[in-house]
Amino acid sequence: MSFEAWLAFFVASWVISLSPGAGAIASMSCGLQYGFWRGYWNAVGLQIALVLQIAVVAAGLGAVLATSELAFGLIKWFGVAYLLWLAWKQWQALPQALDDSAAPRPIGRPLSLVLRGFVVNASNPKAIVFILAVLPQFLDPTKPLLLQYVEMGATMVVVDLLVMGGYTGLAARVLRLLRTPRQQRLVNRSFATMFAGAAALLATVKRAAA
Secondary structure (H helix, E strand, O other): OOHHHHHHHHHHHHHHHHOOOHHHHHHHHHHHHHOHHHHOHHHHHHHHHHHHHHHHHHOOHHHHHHHOHHHHHHHHHHHHHHHHHHHHHHHHOOOOOOOOOOOOOOOOOHHHHHHHHHHHHHOOHHHHHHHHHHHHHHOOOOOOHHHHHHHHHHHHHHHHHHHHHHHHHHHHHHHOOOOOHHHHHHHHHHHHHHHHHHHHHHHOOOOOOO
């Protein structure tokens, strides 16, 4: 992979990661609930799913998934259901007054947060279709493909970790401004609405024409 091609892909990776989506919403939600360092485990789960999706595309299975109505539909509707479940959990989240004597924020288990991020990304078939459409444009067919996929995968993961870390940290800082249960309830329900919106958007995604 030439430096020029990698640089173009690097810029494209930033554009892709910065685009609002379910991963960004999940990162902000975890940052708000658990703080930066604990909430960042969600971003790790997002990247594990991203690596899996890139591997699926590199193995040639992405095209099958993109054109298989059954496989595409199963993954899509599982993703819709999971995002709606996250919306319900966020809506039901109990607020706590944050003052000097307040109890510490809830502690999420790293493994559960990793799994949460993984499911958010892995249950979005649109991501595989998108990767299938974008990555081949930067491949040089005269050079080993596996190495190029590894280079692009590593680039996407590093960029996405930085971006999701930014989303997580931003939400964690917002937590310090929430001093009343009413304010926290409003923010929780705002995130619940965003999760529901992401579910509705995912429900409109259609598979590629055969």
